Amino acid sequence: MATLNTKLLSAQQIMTDALKVSFRRNKRFKTKVQQVGADIKSSVTLLSSSLALASVEDEAAGIFPALPDRRQVLNGEQECLLGDKCAVGHGCPQSWADAVVHYENAARQDYPPALTSLGLCFLDGKGVVKDVNRAHELFQKAADAGDLNAVHQLGIMYQEGVPGSLTIRKDVDKAIALFEKAAKGGHYEAMNSLGFLYQHGDGPILADIEMAFDFYSKAAQMGFAKAQNNLGFLYFTGALDAQRRPDYFQAFSWFSKASARGNTSALYNMGVCYESGHGVDLNEELALRCYEQAVDMQHTNAMASAGYILLRRHEFARAAELLRRASERGSGDALFHLGQMYEHGMGVVSSDDTAFQYYQKASERGHVRAHVKVADCLFSGHGAPIDRVAAFRHYVHGAKAGIAEAENCVGIMLEEGLGTNRSVQEARTWYERAAERGFPAAIYNLGVLFENGKGVDVDVPKAFELYKRAALLGNVQAKMRLAQQEMSEQVSQAVNKTPVRRPPSDPISVLGDDRLS
Numbered sequence: 001m002a003t004l005n006t007k008l009l010s011a012q013q014i015m016t017d018a019l020k021v022s023f024r025r026n027k028r029f030k031t032k033v034q035q036v037g038a039d040i041k042s043s044v045t046l047l048s049s050s051l052a053l054a055s056v057e058d059e060a061a062g063i064f065p066a067l068p069d070r071r072q073v074l075n076g077e078q079e080c081l082l083g084d085k086c087a088v089g090h091g092c093p094q095s096w097a098d099a100v101v102h103y104e105n106a107a108r109q110d111y112p113p114a115l116t117s118l119g120l121c122f123l124d125g126k127g128v129v130k131d132v133n134r135a136h137e138l139f140q141k142a143a144d145a146g147d148l149n150a151v152h153q154l155g156i157m158y159q160e161g162v163p164g165s166l167t168i169r170k171d172v173d174k175a176i177a178l179f180e181k182a183a184k185g186g187h188y189e190a191m192n193s194l195g196f197l198y199q200h201g202d203g204p205i206l207a208d209i210e211m212a213f214d215f216y217s218k219a220a221q222m223g224f225a226k227a228q229n230n231l232g233f234l235y236f237t238g239a240l241d242a243q244r245r246p247d248y249f250q251a252f253s254w255f256s257k258a259s260a261r262g263n264t265s266a267l268y269n270m271g272v273c274y275e276s277g278h279g280v281d282l283n284e285e286l287a288l289r290c291y292e293q294a295v296d297m298q299h300t301n302a303m304a305s306a307g308y309i310l311l312r313r314h315e316f317a318r319a320a321e322l323l324r325r326a327s328e329r330g331s332g333d334a335l336f337h338l339g340q341m342y343e344h345g346m347g348v349v350s351s352d353d354t355a356f357q358y359y360q361k362a363s364e365r366g367h368v369r370a371h372v373k374v375a376d377c378l379f380s381g382h383g384a385p386i387d388r389v390a391a392f393r394h395y396v397h398g399a400k401a402g403i404a405e406a407e408n409c410v411g412i413m414l415e416e417g418l419g420t421n422r423s424v425q426e427a428r429t430w431y432e433r434a435a436e437r438g439f440p441a442a443i444y445n446l447g448v449l450f451e452n453g454k455g456v457d458v459d460v461p462k463a464f465e466l467y468k469r470a471a472l473l474g475n476v477q478a479k480m481r482l483a484q485q486e487m488s489e490q491v492s493q494a495v496n497k498t499p500v501r502r503p504p505s506d507p508i509s510v511l512g513d514d515r516l517s
Helices: 002-024 030-046 050-061 076-088 096-107 112-124 132-144 148-160 172-184 188-200 209-221 225-237 248-260 264-276 284-296 300-312 316-328 332-344 352-364 368-380 388-400 404-416 424-436 440-452 460-472 476-497 507-511
Strands: none
Touching (some): 096 112, 132 148, 148 172, 148 188, 188 209, 188 225, 248 264, 284 300, 300 316, 300 332, 332 352, 352 368, 368 404, 404 424, 424 440, 440 460, 440 476, 460 476
């Protein structure tokens, strides 16, 4: 079964490579590629028949026509096809250098797809020395000849701009004009690029989710996996709803469609849905399976997510392996989880110093919870020298990201003047933000301000309402304060119930001085 699964995944990879080529060949292989994709998905799901595997492998191999007789004089299309085979290593050793030779032969015959493919080689430095200006020239020549892939590539270049280039500067308006030209010709990658621009906004283009949805939908309906995944993301995040309510069922549906077409990000997103129970029954086993398949396709976030599931299962060796692989590829999540492993001694020797190093690296990659961990270390001196000023800065970073724990810590440091100027009024603001998120310690700290009149008017009833809220959420300090108050009230009641006895009269006042003489 395992061998069958491996072979099926191999066939799926052939299909994915062919699909990439089909975008450059003006959908020449689109129908066959999509049918093979459906067959592979069915076979991977069922894993029931070696005959199904044989059928899929035959179809996958048939995506590329046979090599022509090398003694023949090849036309531009044939040379370009040979270049594609060398690029993906189908029927011959994978070699970008050989691919470039065939693309150049076809380009000399002014075959537009070859001009575009050669331009991509110069753009990425594959088989040739990277030369962005040469890539631009080839794209322009192919675009002038009507190649929509080249038109789209020119749009990408103007969308991003080329640092140091005088001819290829960022020009979003020009990029949109090129994307629209390609999209009108049915180029679904260009439709997706327009969707991305309108989803995020760029320069003169304001974000417009409805426009993004329209372009993604058009490309998705044409079977473009990246657009299907992007459409799923809009549903998952609630971007399409006025109240920002997610539609997880639609999201999972689109992720599934994109995954079936070989989109690795969509496969990862399916794992997220299974792990969280969004749009599908919660199933950690299926989540891990999706992540591991995405790991096989070198998806960094999948490495981190699979590692975290294994960490929760106490499969520390495999978890550490995946997390380290992801961290080497720049994953902030992986660095953060490695920090947790060393902080708590999970499968490794506990080390505050090593934990701090991982947390610091994760914070440098924008991981907001890592900022809070770094602040904890700097505040307490665990794993790093005490530095309250730096701790405050890291807590603020986490607080601005909406982490209640960090908001409460910023409040404490402002109230006490630790690492920053003292400001009880600002402290109250941060306590209130954390309290709105239901953070027990912040609710208690807010109560202390009202009981003692620090930065606010004294309001004891409100203070004890806050203590009760915090106590219900498990805050120990609030429980102790309520217990103290209850004991104080009991003592007061006991004193009030004790009869008042008049003390005996002073004997001097009764007897008079003369009685003592």
